[in-house]
Amino acid sequence: MITLYAFGTAFGLPDPSPFVTKAEVLLKMAGLAYRIDNTGFRRAPKGKLPYIDDDGERIADSTFIRWHLENKYHIDFEKGLSAEQRAIGWAFEKMAEDNLYWALVDARWFDEPNFAKGPREFFRKIPTPVRPLLIAFIRRQLKRTLYGQGMGRHNRAEIVALGTRSIVAIAEFLSTKPFFMGSEPTGVDATTFAFVAGTLCPHFDTPLRTAAECHNNLRRYIGRMTARFYPDLGQIAGCKAAA
Numbered sequence: 756m757i758t759l760y761a762f763g764t765a766f767g768l769p770d771p772s773p774f775v776t777k778a779e780v781l782l783k784m785a786g787l788a789y790r791i792d793n794t795g796f797r798r799a800p801k802g803k804l805p806y807i808d809d810d811g812e813r814i815a816d817s818t819f820i821r822w823h824l825e826n827k828y829h830i831d832f833e834k835g836l837s838a839e840q841r842a843i844g845w846a847f848e849k850m851a852e853d854n855l856y857w858a859l860v861d862a863r864w865f866d867e868p869n870f871a872k873g874p875r876e877f878f879r880k881i882p883t884p885v886r887p888l889l890i891a892f893i894r895r896q897l898k899r900t901l902y903g904q905g906m907g908r909h910n911r912a913e914i915v916a917l918g919t920r921s922i923v924a925i926a927e928f929l930s931t932k933p934f935f936m937g938s939e940p941t942g943v944d945a946t947t948f949a950f951v952a953g954t955l956c957p958h959f960d961t962p963l964r965t966a967a968e969c970h971n972n973l974r975r976y977i978g979r980m981t982a983r984f985y986p987d988l989g990q991i992a993g994c995k996a997a998a
């Protein structure tokens with residue numbers, strides 16, 4: 756049995772981490788049995804979630820998890836796609852993971868009202884005397900990471916402009932198709948679903964969310980993906996498959 760190490764459902768999302776959601780959707784697409792464990796962060800091989808344990812073998816990082824599933828279980832997440840579509844899928848995935856993601860981090864962790872009702876909650880089990888110190892330490896570290904990555908060198912308006920451009924690109928490529936590459940979901944949908952759902956999350960008030968809400972096709976897409984892969988979750992951000 757595969758164990759997926761995750762943070763756990765939060766803010767109306769399957770997981771606050773889009774990378775964890777991506778990995779879970781891939782497991783669902785593969786039709787493999789798995790269980791979720793929300794207690795593995797401290798033992799994460801690369802210090803991040805997600806990772807999986809597959810019969811004693813630990814694989815960290817959502818892309819390596821995908822490649823592991825493809826290799827070990829002979830799953831083709833891109834069945835029927837042309838080489839051109841596969842290349843486009845990879846580019847969109849990395850745009851979401853390495854660019855849009857950091858705009859989401861900025862909106863959730865460094866906008867004070869969003870931080871107060873969002874990530875601050877992750878620390879609620881930490882004893883009161885050390886909690887503010889730990890929160891300040893983690894935020895300082897994350898700020899440094901954001902700066903090192905590059906996104907943190909921009910002002911808020913510039914960050915929003917970059918994130919919005921990614922949302923528009925996803926919406927325009929999706930266009931009227933039911934799923935990202937056509938009539939059926941493929942591997943790239945695990946990523947685009949996870950990051951668009953995270954952007955639309957109504958728990959956070961962000962200009963990026965407002966930008967995403969303008970695209971009805973994105974809302975229907977999230978509704979469609981949720982109905983297919985998380986039927987028990989109801990709706991994410993009130994998105995219906997047909998609206």
Ligand SMILES: N[C@@H](CCC(=O)N[C@@H](CS)C(=O)NCC(=O)O)C(=O)O
Nearest residue numbers: 772773774802803804805816817818
């Ligand atoms: N490249 C990784 C990124 C995973 C990632 O950034 N996870 C974040 C949550 S969204 C994390 O665990 N951060 C904890 C930390 O950096 O301390 C993947 O694809 O899995």
